[in-house]
Structure formats: structure tokens, C-alpha cells
Amino acid sequence: QKEVEQDPGPLSVPEGAIVSLNCTYSxxxxxxxxxxxxxxxxxxELLMYTYSSGNKEDGRFTAQVDKSSKYISLFIRDSQPSxxxxxxxxxxxxxxxxxxxxxxxxxxxxxxx
Amino acid sequence: ETGxxxxxxxxxxxxxxxxxxxxxxxxxxxxxxxxxxALGQGPQFIFQYYxxxxxxxxxxxxxxxxxxxxxxxxxxxxNALELDDSALYLCASSxxxxxxxxxxxxxxxxxxxx
Numbered sequence: 001q002k003e004v005e006q007d008p009g010p011l012s013v014p015e016g017a018i019v020s021l022n023c024t025y026s027x028x029x030x031x032x033x034x035x036x037x038x039x040x041x042x043x044x045e046l047l048m049y050t051y052s053s054g055n056k057e058d059g060r061f062t063a064q065v066d067k068s069s070k071y072i073s074l075f076i077r078d079s080q081p082s083x084x085x086x087x088x089x090x091x092x093x094x095x096x097x098x099x100x101x102x103x104x105x106x107x108x109x110x111x112x113x
Numbered sequence: 114e115t116g117x118x119x120x121x122x123x124x125x126x127x128x129x130x131x132x133x134x135x136x137x138x139x140x141x142x143x144x145x146x147x148x149x150x151a152l153g154q155g156p157q158f159i160f161q162y163y164x165x166x167x168x169x170x171x172x173x174x175x176x177x178x179x180x181x182x183x184x185x186x187x188x189x190x191x192n193a194l195e196l197d198d199s200a201l202y203l204c205a206s207s208x209x210x211x212x213x214x215x216x217x218x219x220x221x222x223x224x225x226x227x
Contacts, residue, residue, distance in 0.1 A: 006155070034213045043117075043203055043218035044156065051212075088155050092213060098169030099210050101148070103155030 003027050006089055006104025015113055019076040023089035023104045026070065030091035030102070033065050035074045038086045038106070047087075048074070079111045116140060117206050117219035125225045126194050134189045134222045136204035142217075144209055145187040147179060150201040150221070162187055163209070191224075199226045 006023045013019055021035075032051050036044035048063040050056045056063045064073040076083055089104040116139035126132050138145055144163045148156035158171035162181035176192040185206075191198055201221040208215060 004155075032213050041201075041221075041223070043220045045218075046213060046216070049213040090155075090213075094210055096168060097163050097210055098161050099144075099146075099207070099216075100158045100161070100169055100171070101146070101156070101205075101213075101216075102158070103148075105153070105155045 001026060004089065004091060004102050004104045007107055008105060009107035010110065011107060012110040012112060013079055015079060015081060015111055017079050017111070019074075019079050019083070019109060019111075021074040021076075021087050021089070021107050021109075023072050024070055025072070025091055025102075027091070027093065027102075028067075028070070030093055032092040033063070033072050034090045034092070034101075035061075035063055036088040036090055036103075038088060040085075044088055044090075076109075079109075081111050081113060084109055084111050117204060117217050119202075119204055119219040119222050121222055122220070123223045123225075125227060127227050128194055128196060130194050130226075131190065131192045132194060132224060134191075134202050134204075134224070136187045136189070136206070136219060138185045138187070138206035139217055142206040142208050143185050144207045144211075145181055145185065146205045146207075147187070147189045148203040148205065149173070149198075150203060151197075152200070156203055159189070194226045196226050199224060 034049040062075040146161040147159040150156040161169040
């Protein structure tokens with residue numbers, strides 16, 4: 001079993017729709033929970049991160065973490081064509097001086113006009 | 114722009130060859146991590162260097178090796194290339210064991226092994 005599982009998609013939604021992206025994880029030692037956006041042939045770009053259970057909002061984006069269920073979500077409101085990208089959930093594990101990110105497989109999102 | 118630069122951006126090698134990929138950290142950063150991202154997959158942790166020493170390693174064979182230099186730039190070396198090594202190789206830099214807000218990725222080096 002992978003430490004981080006992500007709904008594979010792909011997702012295709014019309015402009016203005018609400019998008020829900022989800023990941024589950026198995027390692028309770030993860031300390032930060034992140035969402036990255038990756039455009040084709042580019043490096044990942046950090047969208048949001050949190051370390052505690054609950055919701056965190058930033059503009060049209062809301063990150064939700066439920067540590068008891070080991071479940072994280074990203075909601076995108078009023079989706080735009082520019083949101084079309086691959087979304088990666090990721091989690092950080094610290095061991096000694098090292099910080100290791102474990103990523104989900106990514107969900108490809110297409111927002112159509 | 115994150116300030117993390119990688120070279121080359123694209124390269125093609127044949128099976129059995131060796132490759133060196135380079136990463137220049139953001140100014141002031143002393144930690145570099147390398148990740149392999151196969152097509153349609155999420156990045157996988159290869160290893161991390163902190164102040165010129167390897168301080169963490171993922172499930173990659175010894176033919177994946179690295180270096181970090183006194184200026185904190187880094188190299189990833191892969192020997193005896195295999196077809197499955199075809200991937201986007203990403204480096205990320207940070208200052209020590211930092212939170213995700215201070216960890217920055219480069220644009221990657223895309224390696225194709227024929």
C-alpha cells in the first residue's frame with residue numbers, strides 16, 4: 001500500500017464549477033500537508049499548506065485536513081480555465097535533519113469554457 | 114521564478130550510459146533534495162543533501178548518487194542508465210529542515226533513455 005493515495009482523475013469540469021480533489025494517507029507521522037499545482041513540463045508550485053486538522057482558505061482555494069481519518073482535500077471554487085493543471089497532494093516527514101516529501105500520483109484537471 | 118535553476122532542461126541518453134544533472138540552489142539555501150517524476154506519477158524522493166552531506170535517501174539503488182558543493186549547488190549522477198530512468202528530475206532547495214513555505218522546486222531536467 002502506498003503511503004499517499006490520490007484520486008487519479010482526470011477531471012473535466014465547466015468554468016465556474018466547484019472542484020474537489022482528495023488524498024488519503026497512512027503514516028500518522030506526517031507533519032505538514034500540502035497541495036502543489038504543476039503545469040505541463042514545469043516544476044511543482046506550492047498552492048497551500050497546513051499542519052493541523054480543519055480548513056484553511058486562500059481566495060478561491062480551501063484546504064481541508066482530517067487527521068483522524070487521514071484524509072485531505074482541496075476545493076477550488078469558481079474554477080477558471082487557468083486552473084487547468086495537475087494537482088499533487090504531498091506530505092512532509094522529518095527525520096533528523098532531513099525533510100522528505102511524499103507525493104500522491106496527481107490529479108489532472110481540465111476546466112473548459 | 115523560485116531562484117532554483119536546473120541544467121540541462123532536456124537530454125537524451127542511451128541505455129547503459131551515465132548522466133549528470135545539476136542544480137543551483139536559491140541564494141542562502143544549504144539543503145538540496147532530488148526527486149524523480151515518471152510520466153503520470155508524482156515525484157519520488159531520491160535523496161537530500163544538507164551542508165555537503167547526504168542526510169536522507171529514498172528507495173533508489175546505489176547507481177543514483179549525488180554531491181553537494183561548498184556553494185550548496187548539487188549534482189545528481191545516474192550510472193548504467195535503464196529505460197525506466199526516463200523521467201523529469203526535480204531538485205528543491207531550502208534552508209535546513211524548513212516548512213513547506215520555504216521549499217522551492219526548480220523546473221526540472223527531462224531525461225529520456227533510449
